[in-house]
Amino acid sequence: MTKFTPQPDVTGPVPATIHSTSAPHGEGWLSMLRVAVTLFVIMTLLAGIVYPLLVTQIARLFFPWQAHGSLINHAGQHVLSGRQAAGSILIGQYFSHPWYFWPRPSATSPMPYNAAASGGSNTGPTNPALIVNIKARVAALHAADPGNKQPIPVDLITSSGSGLDPDESIAAAYYQIPRIARLRHIPPAKLKALVNRCIIERSLDVFGQRAVNVLELNLALDRAYPR
Amino acid sequence: MTPNAWLQIALLIGTVLLLVKPVGAYMAYVYENQPVPGVGRVLGPMERGIYRVCGISPQHQQDWKRYTVALLLFNLLGFMAVYLLQRWQGWLPFNPAQMPAVAPSSLAFNTAASFVTNTNWQNYAGESTMSYCTQMAALAVQNFLSATTGLTVLVALVRGLARKTTTELGSFWVDLTRSMLYILLPLSLVLAVVLVSQGVPQTLDKYITVHLVQPFHQAGSSATAPSTLITTQTIAVGPVASQEAIKELGTNGGGFFNANSAHPFENPTGLTNFLEEVAILLLPLAFCYTFGRMVNDTRQGWAVLAAMVILLLALMIPCVMAEQAGNPLLVRYCNQQPTPLQPGGNMVGKEARFGPVNSAIFAAVATGTSTGAVNSMFDSFTPLGGLCPIWLIQLSEVAPGGVGSGLYGMLMFVLITVFIAGLMIGRTPEYLGKKIEAFEMKMASIAILVPPSLVLVGTAVACVTAAGLAGIANPGAHGFSEMLYAMTSQANNNGSAFAGLNGDTTFYNVLGALLMLAARFWTIIPTMAIAGSLARKKIIPAGSGTLATNSPLFVFILIAIIVVVIALTFFPALALGPIAEQMQMMAGHR
Numbered sequence: 001m002t003k004f005t006p007q008p009d010v011t012g013p014v015p016a017t018i019h020s021t022s023a024p025h026g027e028g029w030l031s032m033l034r035v036a037v038t039l040f041v042i043m044t045l046l047a048g049i050v051y052p053l054l055v056t057q058i059a060r061l062f063f064p065w066q067a068h069g070s071l072i073n074h075a076g077q078h079v080l081s082g083r084q085a086a087g088s089i090l091i092g093q094y095f096s097h098p099w100y101f102w103p104r105p106s107a108t109s110p111m112p113y114n115a116a117a118s119g120g121s122n123t124g125p126t127n128p129a130l131i132v133n134i135k136a137r138v139a140a141l142h143a144a145d146p147g148n149k150q151p152i153p154v155d156l157i158t159s160s161g162s163g164l165d166p167d168e169s170i171a172a173a174y175y176q177i178p179r180i181a182r183l184r185h186i187p188p189a190k191l192k193a194l195v196n197r198c199i200i201e202r203s204l205d206v207f208g209q210r211a212v213n214v215l216e217l218n219l220a221l222d223r224a225y226p227r
Numbered sequence: 228m229t230p231n232a233w234l235q236i237a238l239l240i241g242t243v244l245l246l247v248k249p250v251g252a253y254m255a256y257v258y259e260n261q262p263v264p265g266v267g268r269v270l271g272p273m274e275r276g277i278y279r280v281c282g283i284s285p286q287h288q289q290d291w292k293r294y295t296v297a298l299l300l301f302n303l304l305g306f307m308a309v310y311l312l313q314r315w316q317g318w319l320p321f322n323p324a325q326m327p328a329v330a331p332s333s334l335a336f337n338t339a340a341s342f343v344t345n346t347n348w349q350n351y352a353g354e355s356t357m358s359y360c361t362q363m364a365a366l367a368v369q370n371f372l373s374a375t376t377g378l379t380v381l382v383a384l385v386r387g388l389a390r391k392t393t394t395e396l397g398s399f400w401v402d403l404t405r406s407m408l409y410i411l412l413p414l415s416l417v418l419a420v421v422l423v424s425q426g427v428p429q430t431l432d433k434y435i436t437v438h439l440v441q442p443f444h445q446a447g448s449s450a451t452a453p454s455t456l457i458t459t460q461t462i463a464v465g466p467v468a469s470q471e472a473i474k475e476l477g478t479n480g481g482g483f484f485n486a487n488s489a490h491p492f493e494n495p496t497g498l499t500n501f502l503e504e505v506a507i508l509l510l511p512l513a514f515c516y517t518f519g520r521m522v523n524d525t526r527q528g529w530a531v532l533a534a535m536v537i538l539l540l541a542l543m544i545p546c547v548m549a550e551q552a553g554n555p556l557l558v559r560y561c562n563q564q565p566t567p568l569q570p571g572g573n574m575v576g577k578e579a580r581f582g583p584v585n586s587a588i589f590a591a592v593a594t595g596t597s598t599g600a601v602n603s604m605f606d607s608f609t610p611l612g613g614l615c616p617i618w619l620i621q622l623s624e625v626a627p628g629g630v631g632s633g634l635y636g637m638l639m640f641v642l643i644t645v646f647i648a649g650l651m652i653g654r655t656p657e658y659l660g661k662k663i664e665a666f667e668m669k670m671a672s673i674a675i676l677v678p679p680s681l682v683l684v685g686t687a688v689a690c691v692t693a694a695g696l697a698g699i700a701n702p703g704a705h706g707f708s709e710m711l712y713a714m715t716s717q718a719n720n721n722g723s724a725f726a727g728l729n730g731d732t733t734f735y736n737v738l739g740a741l742l743m744l745a746a747r748f749w750t751i752i753p754t755m756a757i758a759g760s761l762a763r764k765k766i767i768p769a770g771s772g773t774l775a776t777n778s779p780l781f782v783f784i785l786i787a788i789i790v791v792v793i794a795l796t797f798f799p800a801l802a803l804g805p806i807a808e809q810m811q812m813m814a815g816h817r
Binding site: 066163 | 231234235238277280281282283293296297300301304305308352354355363364365367368371372400403404407412415416419420423424425426427428429430431432434435436437438439440441443445448457460461462463464466468469470473484485486489490491492495496497498500501553554556557560561562563566567568569570571572573574575576577578579580581582584585586601602603604606607608609610700701702703704705708725726727808811812
């Protein structure tokens with residue numbers, strides 16, 4: 001009466017450890033390679049081309065000035081082209097004439113404030129070369145303003161991490177007021193007011209340090225008191 | 228420390244902790260393969276399209292060996308792509324600065340190993356070496372994919388803990404695709420746009436040339452060489468913001484520019500500095516909550532998170548203090564006191580907008596995670612200030628470590644802790660109901676001992692070879708610190724440096740690349756083996772004798788085990804470098 005029918009395997013499902021190398025869905029070794037290559041190409045296009053170009057488009061639309069390097073002209077206005085620019089508000093420039101505010105020392109090579117080759121001095125805290133450099137910078141400050149006996153703010157004689165630091169401490173700017181006042185015949189109180197106008201406060205009054213943008217300060221100085 | 232320093236640390240940790248739960252819960256949706264609320268409507272069709280094109284069956288699960296093989300294969304492709312794009316960049320588009328092929332080949336080899344392993348050690352200066360094409364399509368892509376690799380390993384391990392009597396750990400392809408589409412790409416897009424708004428450039432135009440406000444004479448390279456009049460400044464720009472965002476979110480750390488996050492274009496304001504720190508800490512800490520959700524006990528996640536944050540703060544605070552205290556050798560020459568008008572402290576290699584406080588906080592954040600970004604130059608830190616980042620890396624990058632890799636590294640320590648505690652109370656060690664047996668212990672021991680061994684052997688090799696010693700920039704104990712730091716950083720996939728060391732030599736390029744690859748994959752493979760082994764086990768209900776792994780006591784034991792097993796391993800080496808130098812400095816020697 002009964003007819004033989006093949007029974008399902010009563011011992012349960014096939015243990016999942018057993019895989020056939022020709023199993024579908026990308027599980028054979030060769031198809032695994034194919035999946036890997038295809039997925040890698042897609043991810044490279046997505047993260048390496050689509051994503052940066054999308055950010056570029058959004059930036060161009062909403063923040064064109066920032067996206068192109070935050071350039072300003074001599075009047076302190078925002079510009080988009082290097083030809084019209086006096087510099088970037090975010091990238092320091094080297095000022096060596098004593099009638100300008102000096103920026104922090106820069107260790108970039110071959111010249112200071114080389115914005116195509118950022119970097120610090122990497123001198124260690126006990127390296128004799130550090131002391132030699134510090135002494136030379138102290139001597140240069142004293143030579144330019146022999147009458148100034150104030151203590152020198154540390155950031156004015158130490159090179160920055162990027163070599164492009166656009167800022168210096170307020171103390172470093174104040175320290176240089178007597179020299180510039182004497183050479184440009186400007187009352188120190190007016191110079192102090194000028195410095196104070198260029199102070200960048202902490203972000204949200206909490207993050208970062210208060211500082212003075214040196215390029216902005218020197219441009220403002222030239223505008224207010226042309227030589 | 229100034230009140231502002233405490234406030235900034237509190238705000239940073241507080242902000243990240245507030246974000247842990249929402250972001251962690253969101254990631255739990257992603258890895259439990261549920262439809263993701265909100266963005267799922269937009270990205271879901273894209274996800275399914277990718278599966279169709281690649282021939283991926285999203286329901287198909289892999290065992291630990293196939294998962295690992297898929298991962299290794301994918302990383303091998305990434306390695307080859309980064310190497311070849313560097314060598315061919317001269318012929319490729321998006322190269323307005325006309326950068327030639329990256330040479331020598333050992334440098335391209337080191338860089339490929341570095342970016343594939345989420346290390347981002349850089350023996351090159353970005354703005355003078357890499358074309359925009361290489362930065363975007365090779366380096367930034369690996370910033371994404373190496374972070375994704377870390378996430379996939381972690382997800383597999385967590386599934387191994389959460390599932391029972393199965394060999395299935397999920398699909399590497401699906402985990403990778405979902406990590407990219409739902410987590411890394413959207414977060415990076417948002418952060419990149421915010422960074423642009425603050426002044427980070429994003430352009431494919433060529434470098435900008437401006438006429439200097441005050442031209443100056445630059446002395447020749449030798450005493451007899453004529454001086455040159457410098458009238459212009461070339462300003463390197465590029466697609467910086469898109470790379471900067473994933474550099475932090477993926478705990479990669481490889482800068483677009485040589486000066487990394489000290490460069491005003493990578494990190495222009497105090498606000499960007501804070502956002503970058505938050506972005507670095509976000510995913511490694513948030514995944515602790517995801518982990519808790521996936522094992523159905525969020526307190527397990529919080530316990531691990533507590534250990535991570537305590538270790539991080541324990542080295543962050545002394546770092547801030549040491550840098551704010553300044554360099555006693557400079558006291559005669561300048562004023563290092565913090566006042567409302569100046570940050571003071573040790574300002575060598577630091578930016579005025581950050582000062583010692585933000586520099587030291589960033590240093591701890593970027594070395595406690597495997598990021599290795601810097602906003603100041605560690606080589607110029609005070610010896611104790613420099614010891615903090617190096618020790619944070621030497622903890623094997625678990626405080627809180629890299630995206631994915633930090634938590635799976637920490638879970639290895641948890642297994643060791645459970646085992647040792649189990650021996651002390653005479654019980655079979657278990658974690659989350661899984662028996663921890665000889666196989667798991669062997670694999671966890673390998674994963675934990677590989678990085679320290681690589682560090683110490685690598686440093687020893689560098690110390691006794693002429694090629695190793697030739698790279699040193701600073702004399703004395705500091706030179707040893709430079710070598711120790713280089714090996715520590717690469718053998719823990721961190722990537723920061725005491726940058727004075729000249730690493731672009733065949734010796735350092737090849738040795739470093741081997742250390743990075745070994746440190747990455749010799750920990751991933753044992754971790755995956757543990758994931759496979761745990762998934763096969765039953766889950767035993769907790770009894771009265773079970774060690775609670777979510778209690779403050781357990782957190783304390785976990786920290787103690789990490790300190791004893793790892794931190795003290797390096798004490799002799801640290802004594803020869805930073806500690807010896809600190810003694811010299813305090814004694815007034817230079």
